Amino acid sequence: MNAPFVLLVDDEVPFVETMTKRLTKRKLRVIMAFSGQDALEKLDKNRNLDVVILDVKMPGMDGIETLGEIKKSYPLTEVIMLTGHATVESAIEGMKSGAFDYLMKPCDLEELMVKVEEAAKKRRDHEDKIKEAQVKEALSGHGV
Amino acid sequence: MTQTEQKDMSPYHLLKRNLVSRVIIVSITPLILISFIILYQFKISYHEKVEDHLEELIRKHKQNIDSFLGEKLSDIQALAKSHTFKEMSDESFLQDRLNILQQSFGRVFVDLGVINAEGKQVAYAGPFKLGQAQYAKAEWFQQALQREYYKSDVFLGLRGLPHFIIAVRETWKEKKWILRATIDFVAFNNLVEEIHVGETGFAFILNKEGKFQTKPLQEVRPDSEPYTEFLGYGEKAREEIHIVERKDDSGNKNIYVAAFLKHGDWLLVYQQRASDAFSDFTNTLKIALAIILVGGVSIITMAFVISRRIVGLISKVDLEKEMMNEQIVETGKLASVGELASGIAHEINNPVAIMVEEAGWIEDLLDEEEFQEGENLDEFKRALKQINTQGKRCKEITHKLLSFARKTDSRIQDVHINEMMEELVALSAQRAKYANVIINTDFRGDLPCVRVSQSELQQVFLNLINNALDAMGKDGGEINIISRVRGDNIVIGIDDNGQGIAAANLNRIFDPFYTTKPVGKGTGLGLSICYGIIKKLGGEIIVKSTKGTGTKFRVYIPISGKREMESASKVNNGSKTQIK
Numbered sequence: 126m127n128a129p130f131v132l133l134v135d136d137e138v139p140f141v142e143t144m145t146k147r148l149t150k151r152k153l154r155v156i157m158a159f160s161g162q163d164a165l166e167k168l169d170k171n172r173n174l175d176v177v178i179l180d181v182k183m184p185g186m187d188g189i190e191t192l193g194e195i196k197k198s199y200p201l202t203e204v205i206m207l208t209g210h211a212t213v214e215s216a217i218e219g220m221k222s223g224a225f226d227y228l229m230k231p232c233d234l235e236e237l238m239v240k241v242e243e244a245a246k247k248r249r250d251h252e253d254k255i256k257e258a259q260v261k262e263a264l265s266g267h268g269v
Numbered sequence: 270m271t272q273t274e275q276k277d278m279s280p281y282h283l284l285k286r287n288l289v290s291r292v293i294i295v296s297i298t299p300l301i302l303i304s305f306i307i308l309y310q311f312k313i314s315y316h317e318k319v320e321d322h323l324e325e326l327i328r329k330h331k332q333n334i335d336s337f338l339g340e341k342l343s344d345i346q347a348l349a350k351s352h353t354f355k356e357m358s359d360e361s362f363l364q365d366r367l368n369i370l371q372q373s374f375g376r377v378f379v380d381l382g383v384i385n386a387e388g389k390q391v392a393y394a395g396p397f398k399l400g401q402a403q404y405a406k407a408e409w410f411q412q413a414l415q416r417e418y419y420k421s422d423v424f425l426g427l428r429g430l431p432h433f434i435i436a437v438r439e440t441w442k443e444k445k446w447i448l449r450a451t452i453d454f455v456a457f458n459n460l461v462e463e464i465h466v467g468e469t470g471f472a473f474i475l476n477k478e479g480k481f482q483t484k485p486l487q488e489v490r491p492d493s494e495p496y497t498e499f500l501g502y503g504e505k506a507r508e509e510i511h512i513v514e515r516k517d518d519s520g521n522k523n524i525y526v527a528a529f530l531k532h533g534d535w536l537l538v539y540q541q542r543a544s545d546a547f548s549d550f551t552n553t554l555k556i557a558l559a560i561i562l563v564g565g566v567s568i569i570t571m572a573f574v575i576s577r578r579i580v581g582l583i584s585k586v587d588l589e590k591e592m593m594n595e596q597i598v599e600t601g602k603l604a605s606v607g608e609l610a611s612g613i614a615h616e617i618n619n620p621v622a623i624m625v626e627e628a629g630w631i632e633d634l635l636d637e638e639e640f641q642e643g644e645n646l647d648e649f650k651r652a653l654k655q656i657n658t659q660g661k662r663c664k665e666i667t668h669k670l671l672s673f674a675r676k677t678d679s680r681i682q683d684v685h686i687n688e689m690m691e692e693l694v695a696l697s698a699q700r701a702k703y704a705n706v707i708i709n710t711d712f713r714g715d716l717p718c719v720r721v722s723q724s725e726l727q728q729v730f731l732n733l734i735n736n737a738l739d740a741m742g743k744d745g746g747e748i749n750i751i752s753r754v755r756g757d758n759i760v761i762g763i764d765d766n767g768q769g770i771a772a773a774n775l776n777r778i779f780d781p782f783y784t785t786k787p788v789g790k791g792t793g794l795g796l797s798i799c800y801g802i803i804k805k806l807g808g809e810i811i812v813k814s815t816k817g818t819g820t821k822f823r824v825y826i827p828i829s830g831k832r833e834m835e836s837a838s839k840v841n842n843g844s845k846t847q848i849k
Contacts, residue, residue, distance in 0.1 A: 137619050143626040150633050182615070209618045209667075231622035231664055234629055 129245030130154045130173055134164040134191070135180035135207065144178075147234055153241065161186030165194055174202055175245040176225075178237070181208040181215050189219055196223045201251055203244035207232065281580050288576035289569075296568045304561050308554060315550045323466075323526045323546070324510050327539050330464050330472070331510070331528040337460060338435075338531060341377065341452060342418055344370060345437050348381075349448040354441035357383045357392060357448065364394040370450075379432065379451040384410065386445045395451065413438055413447050420531060422476045423454065423483075430454070433482070458483045461537070467548065470541035474530065475500065482535055489540075493518065499527040499536055507533040514543060610781060610794075614667035621667070625660035628653045683718040684726060686752055686759055686826070693727060694750065697734050704738050705745025712752045716759055717828050721806055726826075729799040733763045733822050736795065739786070740767025740820060758808070758825040770814040778812065 131153050135141045138159060145155045156171065158164035161183060168174060177195060181188035192204055206227035208216040216227035225244045228237060348366055349357075356362055363381050370378045380395020388405025404410040413419040413436035423433045436449045461483040464472035474482035479491040479500055489496075495515050502511070507529040514524050522543040530537050544551055632653045640646060694708055701708050737748045751762040770778060777783045779800040784793035803810050807827045814820040 137623060140619070140623045140626055143623065143630045147626065147630050147633055209615050230618060231625040231660060234626075 128152045128154055129175045129241055130171070131241060131245075132156050132158060132164060132167055132171070132174050132177045134158045134161070134177060134183075134188075136160060136183045137180075148238075148241075151234075151238060160184070161188070161191035161194070164191055165198075168195065168199055168202065172199075174199075175248045176241050177202055177204045178241070179204050179206055179224075180230075181206055181219065181227075187215075189215055189222065192219050192222055192224055201248055201255075203248045205237075205240050205244055281584050284583070285576050285580045288579065289572045292572035292576065293569055296572070297565055300561060300564055300568075304557055308557055311553065312547075312550055315547065319546050320512050320524075320526075323524070323539065323541075324512060326464065326466070327472075327510055327526045327528050327537065330461070331530055331537055334460055334474075334530050334537065337457075338420060341374075341450070342420065342435050342437075344374070344378075345435050345448060345450045346418060349437040349439045354383070354385075354439070354444075354446045357446075360392045360394060363392045367394040375456070377453050377456045379453045382449040382451075384447040384449060386414070409434060409436060410447070413449075414445060420534070422480065422534075433457070462486070464539060467541060467545040469545040470539065472537060472539040475536045475538060477534060477536075490518070495525050495527075496536070496538060499525075499538065502529075617663065618667050621660050621663045625657060628656040628660070681720050681722055684721050684723045685718055686716050686726075686761065687712040687714075689723060689727060690730060690750060690752065690761070693730050693734060696731070697738065700735075700738055701748070704741055705743075706738055706741050706748060707745075708734075708748045708750065710750045712750075713754065716752055716754060719759060719826055719828060721826065722802075725802045729802050729824065730761065730763070732795040732799050733824070737763055737765035737767065737820070737822075740765050740769070742768060746819075754828075755825070757828055759828060761824045761826070762821065763824075764819065764821045766819040769816040769819055770812070771816050775812065775814055779810070 131148060133141050133145055133148070133155055134157075135144075136159055141157045141159065145157055148155045156167055156174075158167045162185065164177065164179070168177070179188050179191060179195075183191075186194075188206060188208075192206070195202055195204055203225040204219075204223070206216045206219045206224045207230055208227055209230055216224075220227060225247065226240050228240065348370070352362075352366075357366075363383065367378060367381045370381075380393065380397060380399070382390050382395075382399065382402075383392040384390050384404055388403060388407070388410050390399065390402045390404060393399050393402070409419060409421040409424075412421075417438055419436045419438075421434045421436070423431050425431060431454045432451050433454070434449050434451050436447050438445055438447050440446070461472050461474055464470075465486070469487075471486035472483075473485035473489065475491050475496060476482055477500065479496060481489075481491065495513050498513075499511060510526065510528045512524065512526050514522060517523050523540050524543050524546050526539040528537045529535065632650070634640065635646065635649055635653075640649075643649070690710070690712065694710060697708065734748070734750075746766045749762070749764045751760075751764075753760045753762070774783075774785065778796050780793075781797040782793040783797075800810055803824060803826070809823075809825040811823040811825070812820065813823075
């Protein structure tokens with residue numbers, strides 16, 4: 126299985142940069158975004174993104190809003206919410222809107238890795254099922 | 270201390286004094302003014318009335334006496350004119366005349382006498398044996414010879430009894446003769462004595478020399494004021510009736526009414542104690558004064574009672590207000606500090622997260638081969654681990670701070686307080702053992718469930734138990750935990766016999782960041798979080814502590830949870846299953 130392709134979104138640039146380095150070192154493909162808008166643009170360019178790690182609290186378009194947009198346009202992409210303690214409720218709200226899970230900052234990297242793997246697997250399984258369905262449909266279509 | 274108390278009391282004292290004085294002034298002033306004006310007017314008109322009445326009385330009696338004297342005179346005059354000296358000299362004839370007079374006028378005429386010009390009584394009719402009496406030297410005889418008629422003053426005369434006489438001079442054969450009649454003193458005296466009003470009112474007659482012409486009912490000294498003043502009046506004043514008020518020798522105020530009789534020869538004096546004459550007024554005055562006194566006393570009493578009550582109410586309301594203000598300030602303080610704390614915590618959280626990540630990155634890099642040979646590798650790893658640990662500590666603090674103001678894992682559920690407390694005691698048992706502390710529990714069996722957030726409540730009691738353990742010295746001690754039902758509340762008591770809290774610190778223990786523990790050992794948030802949680806439930810934490818003997822915490826949890834809690838639970842229940 127290919128390494129999960131991850132988009133890391135947070136307004137804290139040093140956090141994103143370091144985290145990217147650490148995740149990359151753990152054989153993930155990581156790209157960065159520093160705002161909700163930025164994240165949507167990156168998603169548009171990289172349709173094959175598996176997981177978005179999304180900070181809840183951001184200036185401008187916040188995590189919850191961004192999550193809504195992502196789920197609308199790219200329903201297959203899984204989202205892991207990152208939150209400070211104070212925003213646990215928004216994280217819960219995010220999960221209601223379809224986020225895969227949430228983690229509290231500062232988070233344990235190994236924990237994050239596990240979650241990312243799980244999310245990516247879910248996404249790929251999902252994709253496979255869709256492909257399967259499409260193939261079946263194509264086959265049955267040809268069969269007629 | 271006493272000075273501050275006095276300071277606190279003084280506005281109420283002042284208020285009470287103002288209230289009392291105003292009520293008294295406003296109520297009593299009109300009462301007294303009206304009473305005195307009316308009494309004064311009444312006194313004037315009543316005095317006038319009494320004086321008019323007495324004047325009228327005396328005037329009538331003056332007329333009565335004057336006409337009595339006049340009648341008697343004209344009777345004697347008629348008798349003298351209608352008979353000659355010769356006829357009258359006959360004693361039996363004279364006796365007849367006396368009988369006729371006595372028949373028509375009663376026993377006013379005591380006797381009759383006929384006296385010749387030489388002063389010798391030639392005929393006499395009457396009860397006394399006065400025949401042949403010699404009057405030549407008697408004063409009345411001298412006077413009577415000079416005038417047509419003469420009315421004498423009262424004198425003892427030859428008989429040694431008080432009497433007065435009326436003498437009429439007539440002429441027979443060029444020679445003067447006199448018909449003399451003695452007027453019964455008792456009859457005359459009665460005329461005056463019957464002027465008797467009230468208890469002390471009486472009348473008497475004085476002659477020009479100030480001698481009594483009638484017998485006064487009480488002892489009177491005619492040579493004293495105002496009798497001498499009356500007697501000194503000139504001719505003109507003698508027609509009028511005089512009224513004066515004077516104090517007599519014994520100091521009593523008397524009212525004197527005087528009128529002249531007998532063409533100014535005699536003075537009719539009526540006198541009465543003023544207190545007697547104006548007794549009605551005096552009685553009214555007494556009643557009025559009694560009413561004023563009773564009214565005044567009751568007004569003053571009521572003023573004091575009502576003022577005290579009002580001031581009591583005001584001070585009570587003020588006290589309640591003050592307490593409420595304190596509570597509001599306290600709550601507001603905690604809330605604003607909570608807001609601030611959560612803000613700060615959140616802002617700190619991000620840099621801490623970055624630091625931990627950077628440390629993690631260095632750790633990652635250290636795993637690469639080139640560093641494996643470095644002599645300080647272990648030291649680097651230890652330092653990074655320490656950074657990680659301290660980062661986690663920061664996280665813990667910020668999370669505690671955040672939970673101070675925020676609802677954390679606040680799922681509302683039915684909580685059995687006793688079960689929860691037993692769990693907590695079990696949790697603390699290990700620590701208690703090392704601290705040499707015995708934990709006694711006394712849980713009441715039939716406690717109802719409360720709908721609260723179990724984790725929040727656990728936090729509260731764990732905090733209190735930990736505090737109690739921390740309060741113990743090296744020798745250990747005892748912690749008593751009880752649960753009871755008091756009215757609508759479940760009461761949990763946690764008592765320790767540790768070092769206690771100084772009185773000065775006692776009202777600060779619920780303030781955030783307030784701690785007496787050494788730096789790094791306590792955040793100062795534990796109790797303020799407890800306070801926030803219990804207040805949110807609508808409950809109460811009460812602390813009593815004595816330095817050296819221990820601390821008692823009482824936590825009141827309402828059995829029926831607050832409405833807002835129920836509504837809050839709806840939001841949280843929805844996410845219950847998804848939270849780890």
